[in-house]
Amino acid sequence: MTTDAITTRRRPLDRLAAVVNEISSPILANPMVSIAVGASTGSWRWTALLTVFTGLLPAGIIFGALTRRRISDHHVTDRDERPLIMAAILSSLVLGLAVCLLGDAPVPVTGVDAAMLATLGVLAVITIIGRWKVSVHSAVWAGIAAMLTLTFGPWALLTALAVPVVVWGRVHVRDHTLPQALVGTITGAIVAGLTFGLIA
Template sequence: MTTDTRTTDGTAVRRTLADRLAAFINEASSPILANPLVSIAVGASTGSWRWTALLTVFTGVLPAGVIFGALAVQRISDHHVTDRDERPLIMASILGSLVLGLAVCLIGGAPGPVTAVDAAMLTTLGVLAVITIVGRWKVSVHSAVWAGIAAMLALTFGPWALLTALAVPVVVWGRVHVRDHTLPQAVVGALTGAVVAGLTFALIH
């Protein structure tokens, strides 16, 4: 099944069911949505809604504000920050939010899992930033986020939560299908998220 959409110059583009499914997956798996959700889930496991709210601000609300603020002033082309050259500023700004969040957690004596989430996101994004900026290679943040989520949820709630890892190949496929990333970029992103976020979270929580 295909449908026609039109570009700004009026050219017809054929969109298949797979195209539409991939577009939906990319929106639904956006780190803008995923990061606050895992922050709420892990934060709630500690029983502290105050720390859950603070964690969500630093890992979700402020990063989303950075992205949509940059979009509003046309510093980036889209909320997925598809253009690699636009990523350094966004990554640096979000790293700043995560560093501030980690400082608040350490100074305020946050529960271990809350601190661990912030630290895991910080270290993972730091590695992704090095690959993106120094290596000049657009590794997938979407894939890294979902692999990291699976690792953190499994360490928090037990092995059954590893079922969330089933989302990772779906996200990888979506990123590759819309041609925002190559398969190696999406796979390396997933491996980075699983290893870096998983190890950091395990060491701290």
């Protein structure tokens, strides 16, 4: 098979991987799980507040940094650009958790914020101290599957089917190695799952 034929055959997979990476972005995924779990409590006020601290503010941080050219892309592909972004998003999650605790938020709402905070904290340690670019995408989706299953029951475990697709997408575009994506997956499932389970 010629090089041109191989390239042509790979292009659809490349485009598919790019789409997977965009729709699985934490910028979209975090608000999704916040709305889903928040809505299960029946409190739209707390759902909105949770979505602000776990989704809208972090997205604002990322796009603000992108506008100021502090980062090269909204996936924060460059590992050296990640510490500042992670620190800023951790601050948003800490503020959100404080609001939840002081305002006596529904337990699942507090659980989501705490789970995201704990997961990102572990990822930050691996990234900054370990100097290893662990996959946030994979961690987020594994954590989502865990939290939704604990909230809605076993049928929600079907969301875990998205995790290998996300892992494939991150590896295919070479933003991460397979070990980095798998460690992200394990971290998200264990840290987010345990944190949310203990609180909610």
